[in-house]
Amino acid sequence: MNPKLPINCPSCENALSVSQLTCSNCHTSVSGNYALPLLLQIPEEEQNFILQFFLSSGSLKEMAVQMGKSYPTVRNKLDDIIEKINQLKNQNK
Incomplete structure (x- = not known):
């Protein structure tokens, strides 16, 4: 199981920011x-919904069937x- 990327500070609940990126190949750090990124600032469940929307070619009707929910609920x-x-x-901004 991969650890979840935290988006809020566990202490004060403010948004977290990225402070370092590292290349796994050459170990260069920035x-x-x-x-x-904007989409990483929303909960994982909503990220998964967007991914499913994308994978179903933007068809809410298809998503509703896959999820076993009504079209208005998915909309x-x-x-x-x-x-x-x-x-x-x-x-x-």
Whole structure:
């Protein structure tokens, strides 16, 4: 099992940022203070929903069948994720 990437500080709940990236091949490191990519700032469940949406070629109807949920339920979930991403996008400006 891969550890989950934390997106919030376990102490104060503020957003975490990336401070170092390392090449697994040559071990070169790059340091700085970088924001997490927008899609990594949402919970894993919502990331998985977006991935499933992409893999089903954007068909909410197909997703509803795969998930065993109604089309309106799946549509509402997508709308909620879109709203959350728009809020994050506005915060990151």
